[in-house]
Amino acid sequence: MKKTVLLFISIFIIFALVACTGDSDKELSEDTAEEAKNEEMSEQENPQSEKIIGIADSFIEDIATGEYEAAGEHFDDTMKEELTPDALEDLWRTLQDQVGTYIDHEYSSTQEADGYQVVLLDGLFESSDVVFQVTFDDNQKIAGFFIH
Structure with a gap:
């Protein structure tokens, strides 16, 4: 607001x-x-941007609804090794402990950085807002996930 x-x-x-x-x-x-x-x-007209925005949106939805296995299906091989479904669940619980219950999220922007496409989503929580940064490789797989 x-x-x-x-x-x-x-x-x-x-x-x-x-x-x-x-x-x-x-x-x-x-x-x-x-x-x-x-x-x-x-x-808006770039089909690749539309696709990765949709994947980023689904990824956050999967996490928010406790579908950690489904969320991990979007990862590249390195992310699958580093952020297992259990680790993703722990991350989400820790986040909600810090900023309150998840309410919603919405698309903010897409940027290019060092050959990667970065989708930014604004996350709305009970006590505070965050920015989800979902980074995609050339294969439209999630190669990075940060919460600011």
Whole structure:
């Protein structure tokens, strides 16, 4: 909720600043808005991005519903060795001990880093919010999982 209010305030301030500037700034802001729109559209149209977003969403759902074996099916070989279903269960329980009961999550963004695709999901918990970072390799397998 706080993030949403801050986002709306930020957008309002940006629009107010744009309205007060000259035509050259208006042209620049239109270019920036168009670039952002094109980036968002290309992300939405990219079937690979859609697939990994869906996998990341399913992965978090599987964990949240106690389906740790199913969640691990999305892992690459290294992750399967490092984060077993039992370890994943322990991780989830520890997380909920720290931030409260899981409520929901939603997609935030997709980024590229060092040849990997990284999907960020905002996690909503009873006491605090977190960011789930799910990293994918070229084979669309989960090669990393971090909670911030």
